[in-house]
Amino acid sequence: MGKLGAMGMFGAFGAMAVVMFLIMIAVDAVFLWFGAKFAKIEDATFGKAFIAALAAILGRLIPFIGGLIAFLWIIKTVFNTDWGKAVITWLFAIVIAIVIAIIMAVAVGISMMAFL
Numbered sequence: 001m002g003k004l005g006a007m008g009m010f011g012a013f014g015a016m017a018v019v020m021f022l023i024m025i026a027v028d029a030v031f032l033w034f035g036a037k038f039a040k041i042e043d044a045t046f047g048k049a050f051i052a053a054l055a056a057i058l059g060r061l062i063p064f065i066g067g068l069i070a071f072l073w074i075i076k077t078v079f080n081t082d083w084g085k086a087v088i089t090w091l092f093a094i095v096i097a098i099v100i101a102i103i104m105a106v107a108v109g110i111s112m113m114a115f116l
Contacts, residue, residue: 028053028093032075035092039085052078 029050036044052074059070076086 025050025053025057028057031093031096032089034096035089036075036079038092039081039088041079041081041085041089044079048078 029046029052032052033044033046033049036049055074055078056071059067059074072083072086072090075081075089076083079086079089081089
């Protein structure tokens with residue numbers, strides 16, 4: 001295997017960062033989509049959830065309170081719903097993310113115990 005060089009390493013890390021960014025958006029979109037389905041938002045699609053997740057991630061550059069209001073407004077606008085259902089969607093997305101994180105932590109912990 002040849003030497004990659006500084007520019008090659010920079011390019012590889014840049015490509016990896018782009019892929020991880022897209023994966024992060026897709027995972028956020030899945031949680032938003034499930035949250036929208038749970039809140040019974042009509043015409044909730046994965047594409048709309050992806051757009052909302054992308055806009056929300058970009059909106060996280062705003063301080064937390066402004067970002068939270070912007071995030072809720074994005075959900076409200078993209079899914080064409082009211083503020084209450086937008087809050088329910090946001091909260092349900094957080095709950096799903098926490099539950100899946102706990103399940104993954106337990107699964108990794110159990111698999112790690114196999115090596116002890």
